[in-house]
Amino acid sequence: MNGSTTTAYVEPVRKTIRVQATPARAFEVFTAGMSRWWMPTHSISPTKTPIAAVVIEPRVGGRWYERGTDGSECDWGRVLVWEPPTRLVLAWQIDAQWNFDPALLTEVEVRFDAQASGATEVNLEHRQLERYGDAVAGVRAALASPGGWSGLLEQYARALE
Amino acid sequence: MTYAMALTALADPTRRAVFERLRSGPVSVGEIATDMPVSRPAVSQHLKVLKDAGLVRDEAHGARRMYEVDPSGLAELRAWLDHFWDEALNAFKAEVELPSQPRRRKKAR
Numbered sequence: 001m002n003g004s005t006t007t008a009y010v011e012p013v014r015k016t017i018r019v020q021a022t023p024a025r026a027f028e029v030f031t032a033g034m035s036r037w038w039m040p041t042h043s044i045s046p047t048k049t050p051i052a053a054v055v056i057e058p059r060v061g062g063r064w065y066e067r068g069t070d071g072s073e074c075d076w077g078r079v080l081v082w083e084p085p086t087r088l089v090l091a092w093q094i095d096a097q098w099n100f101d102p103a104l105l106t107e108v109e110v111r112f113d114a115q116a117s118g119a120t121e122v123n124l125e126h127r128q129l130e131r132y133g134d135a136v137a138g139v140r141a142a143l144a145s146p147g148g149w150s151g152l153l154e155q156y157a158r159a160l161e
Numbered sequence: 162m163t164y165a166m167a168l169t170a171l172a173d174p175t176r177r178a179v180f181e182r183l184r185s186g187p188v189s190v191g192e193i194a195t196d197m198p199v200s201r202p203a204v205s206q207h208l209k210v211l212k213d214a215g216l217v218r219d220e221a222h223g224a225r226r227m228y229e230v231d232p233s234g235l236a237e238l239r240a241w242l243d244h245f246w247d248e249a250l251n252a253f254k255a256e257v258e259l260p261s262q263p264r265r266r267k268k269a270r
Contacts, residue, residue: 010235013243017250019257029257037256039248096238124250126242132235 012127019120023112026120027085030110031056044098045074056090058082064090075100080107087111096132106131175199176207180230183217187227214240 019026029036034054043051049068056064062079077100081089090108095101111123175197182193190208194201208228211217216236219228230236 010231010239013239013246015246015250017254019254021257026257030253033256037249037252039252042245042249122250122253124246126246129235129239129242132238 010129010132012125012129014126015124017122017124018115019122020118021120022085022118023114023120024085026112026122027088030112030122031058031084031088043068043074044076044094044100045072046099047072058084075102077105077108081109085112092126104131173207175203176210179204179207180211180216183228183230187220187222187229189225189227191225193228214243216240 021029034056035051038051038054040051043049043066045051045066045068047068047070049070049072051066052069052071053067054065055067056062056079058079060079060082062082063075064077064079065073065075067073075093077091077093079088080091081087088110090110092106092108093101093104095104106126106128109125109127113121113123115121178197179193179199182188182196190201190204193199193204193208197204199207208217208219212219212228216231217228218231219226221227231239
């Protein structure tokens, strides 16, 4: 492995999905309604507290966080751009070990483009992934170790059950 | 959450072997097919899946196309996020398209 991995460009993750709803409704469900669709398994709570709500405070600088059933809160990031109903940029500040890291900032931009049929095309881009840099070196080493893949794949298989 | 969820593409043992083969450096489809009991078309197909998962990238070297593990060191994380956003957006779509609740009319004064 070469040393200078931190400056390498990483292709953003880009996703497009078409939904049968207006941009206003799509934006509202994406943000205010995030608790209704976020996968409950995708929590970063260090105490494994089940998610009661996923909250995006509706303004630039607003917090993005999960609230557990015990009332505890875990930050995920914050709102960088708030332009309902067409555009949203969130800071995703979750590190490679699934902890909130205020020093790490990757961007998730979501655009809601109206289609002629009354549908909306939702385009999501998760970018600046290179900022993870060497933070994932440990993960990579674990994966490369003997049996690393198989151990993880077993975990994955168990998670699917 | 674990990175294992990124590894759907690697759940296939042959594909995993192809990926492991790339760890030693860039190789061509032909070289992989020579080293392993897998046909060239099958190798190409496995490489396509790995590439789509963000684990591998390719580059033209003269007439040959060479494949290598994404050298940024972030391949697994990126693949996890790629898979993650697919799942999340599908769940989002299902929620958005639920039949809307009956509208509550404002009472006429």
